[in-house]
Amino acid sequence: MAAVEILITREQTDDEWMRRAACKGLTHLFFPAPAERPQARERREATARQVCAGCQVNTTCQEYARDHHEYGFWGGESEDERHAAGYRLIAPIGVRARSAG
Numbered sequence: 339m340a341a342v343e344i345l346i347t348r349e350q351t352d353d354e355w356m357r358r359a360a361c362k363g364l365t366h367l368f369f370p371a372p373a374e375r376p377q378a379r380e381r382r383e384a385t386a387r388q389v390c391a392g393c394q395v396n397t398t399c400q401e402y403a404r405d406h407h408e409y410g411f412w413g414g415e416s417e418d419e420r421h422a423a424g425y426r427l428i429a430p431i432g433v434r435a436r437s438a439g
């Protein structure tokens with residue numbers, strides 16, 4: 339198989355799991371609004387966590403977010419939890435600010 343075919347197959351596979359995401363249409367639960375307060379973040383992430391718990395691609399999603407240093411809530415994990423698990427964010431400004439308090 340040619341390298342391009344492998345890449346195309348890989349891209350199709352990567353996209354395929356996203357089509358089965360339980361969070362479609364719920365972006366507001368998975369990424370913070372500007373200037374989100376800590377209590378609002380806790381409530382938003384608790385609701386997102388419940389959605390992820392019932393999602394059939396949870397493990398794939400979590401691995402994707404860890405590998406790609408994603409921001410936001412993915413695969414049942416917040417960016418703080420991913421960061422603490424050793425999957426560092428590229429610019430962890432919010433993580434530093436939240437852990438300094």
Ligand code: SF4
Pocket residue numbers: 358359360361362368389390391393394395396397399400411412413414
């Ligand atoms: S695990 Fe959570 S963030 Fe990932 S696709 Fe499923 S619902 Fe969306």
